[in-house]
Amino acid sequence: MNAIEIVNLTKFYGKIGALNKMSLEVPEGTIYGLLGPNGSGKTTLIKALVGSLRPNAGQVKVLGLDPLKDKWKLRKQIGYMPQSPALYDDLSARNNIRFFGQGQNVPDLHQKVEEILSFAELTSRADDLVRTFSGGMKKRVSLCCALIHNPKIVFLDEPTAAVDPHLKMQSWILFRKLAQSGVTIFVSTHQMDEAMLCDKVTILRNGEILAVETPQNLLRRGKTTLKITINNEETRSVIDSTSKDLAEELKKYGLDKNVSSVELQSDNIEDIILSIVNEKEKEGLL
Amino acid sequence: MRQTFVIAQRVLVQLKGDRRFLALSLIGPLVIIYFLKLLFDTFPPMVDAKSLTIPICAFIVHFLSFILCAILLVQERTRGTLERMMIGGFSKTSIIGGYTLGYFGLATLQAASVLTETIWLFKLSYDTKTVVMLFMVIWLLAIVSVMLGIFISTFAKQEAHVLPFIPIIILPSVFLTGLIIKMDGLPVWAQVIGKCLPLHYAVNIIQEIIKPSYRVTDTLLDFGILTGYIFGLLFLASMTLKETE
Numbered sequence: 001m002n003a004i005e006i007v008n009l010t011k012f013y014g015k016i017g018a019l020n021k022m023s024l025e026v027p028e029g030t031i032y033g034l035l036g037p038n039g040s041g042k043t044t045l046i047k048a049l050v051g052s053l054r055p056n057a058g059q060v061k062v063l064g065l066d067p068l069k070d071k072w073k074l075r076k077q078i079g080y081m082p083q084s085p086a087l088y089d090d091l092s093a094r095n096n097i098r099f100f101g102q103g104q105n106v107p108d109l110h111q112k113v114e115e116i117l118s119f120a121e122l123t124s125r126a127d128d129l130v131r132t133f134s135g136g137m138k139k140r141v142s143l144c145c146a147l148i149h150n151p152k153i154v155f156l157d158e159p160t161a162a163v164d165p166h167l168k169m170q171s172w173i174l175f176r177k178l179a180q181s182g183v184t185i186f187v188s189t190h191q192m193d194e195a196m197l198c199d200k201v202t203i204l205r206n207g208e209i210l211a212v213e214t215p216q217n218l219l220r221r222g223k224t225t226l227k228i229t230i231n232n233e234e235t236r237s238v239i240d241s242t243s244k245d246l247a248e249e250l251k252k253y254g255l256d257k258n259v260s261s262v263e264l265q266s267d268n269i270e271d272i273i274l275s276i277v278n279e280k281e282k283e284g285l286l
Numbered sequence: 287m288r289q290t291f292v293i294a295q296r297v298l299v300q301l302k303g304d305r306r307f308l309a310l311s312l313i314g315p316l317v318i319i320y321f322l323k324l325l326f327d328t329f330p331p332m333v334d335a336k337s338l339t340i341p342i343c344a345f346i347v348h349f350l351s352f353i354l355c356a357i358l359l360v361q362e363r364t365r366g367t368l369e370r371m372m373i374g375g376f377s378k379t380s381i382i383g384g385y386t387l388g389y390f391g392l393a394t395l396q397a398a399s400v401l402t403e404t405i406w407l408f409k410l411s412y413d414t415k416t417v418v419m420l421f422m423v424i425w426l427l428a429i430v431s432v433m434l435g436i437f438i439s440t441f442a443k444q445e446a447h448v449l450p451f452i453p454i455i456i457l458p459s460v461f462l463t464g465l466i467i468k469m470d471g472l473p474v475w476a477q478v479i480g481k482c483l484p485l486h487y488a489v490n491i492i493q494e495i496i497k498p499s500y501r502v503t504d505t506l507l508d509f510g511i512l513t514g515y516i517f518g519l520l521f522l523a524s525m526t527l528k529e530t531e
Contacts, residue, residue: 090300
């Protein structure tokens, strides 16, 4: 079953199109990545999904509910972590989490707050004011606020932006744990390496979907450059990133004793995404 | 209703923790009243400055309550906590109700401290009943100001957007509501504007209360209108507080 279904979603800010007839399906229990540069429409899409933005056209269903018409039913089942921490700096981490838990009428709130503080490794700083926290720690508190009511789907808007690599890794381990427990994670990022950690990725640019792929398929779209040096002469050939194509290409050269080196240089995820963008630009779609 | 108390509790905890804000809202008015005393001391003895003191105190509370509440609610918007509260299950009415309830305490403290200092500093000799009535008016005006702040904050996307409302709403209150000069001498259109501003009714009540011949029935209508502002502004704020962009 799909956790999210979007059909022809369109949003304009004045004359500027933020989302252009976007259609998308997100299966339940997956980590679904939304990848794109700043201004590509990631935040606008998330806001439309959580019901804080009224689209100009199109239909949105989250857990089978309309985010605007069924807002009260839906808000009990979704968690939302905005791009900015959106916390009360003059409250402690514990009081921030408790406050948002009270908004959702969470049963056994006291115990739940302690559990989630421990889950996010914040127990030792739980009573410190949020204003004394680093950016990364604020993100963790913000995530706790989004998860306090055990939502079925969590919308995370650039949760690891400006977070150090260690904390970033910890956050992704946490997201995977949540997905394994059946929670759908809808996460936006502009960091291409994070796309590899998702189950499926949608690449956005200027409010348009450029590609919807699993990270593995995305990598297969890449090219590999085969660099063979024979008698100090270098030849280069570009092949598809599949072992079959590589084997075919190597066969051409055989196992010549004059082959002094064979180097393989594969496109990384950034190269692949840039090549998709370039392709679309050539096709005049952007 | 439970959510309203949750928000009110959070506002109170925040106020308790924010010493700068508390100082500004409680000590600020007291300092301004002291400056007023210094100014009035320079007036010749034939000028009856004492009758102006309580209305001016009411204005100071009105102005500060309005501006501080509006700015704090706009901060909720710019920080993203307002959006998060709404997506997190809090209703618009509980947010407005929670803020109002949270500021009830502050408004009470403000009204009590300002009135106490004014009576002491200006050596005003009112009986207990008059003091209690004066407190009631200033307290009611503070609540109206909080509601006005909440309402105006819905038109501001950032703190600076609140400032243009000072010349639009607050400054006309100084000149057109009978605070300094009687309204009778003003053109009719200016009187109409003055009567639209809540300070006018507070000033009317205060001027009646300090008269020795005062009876509560003389000011029932003005009290009613001032209370009506609270419900009117509560309604307007709940209509204009946006849940979606």
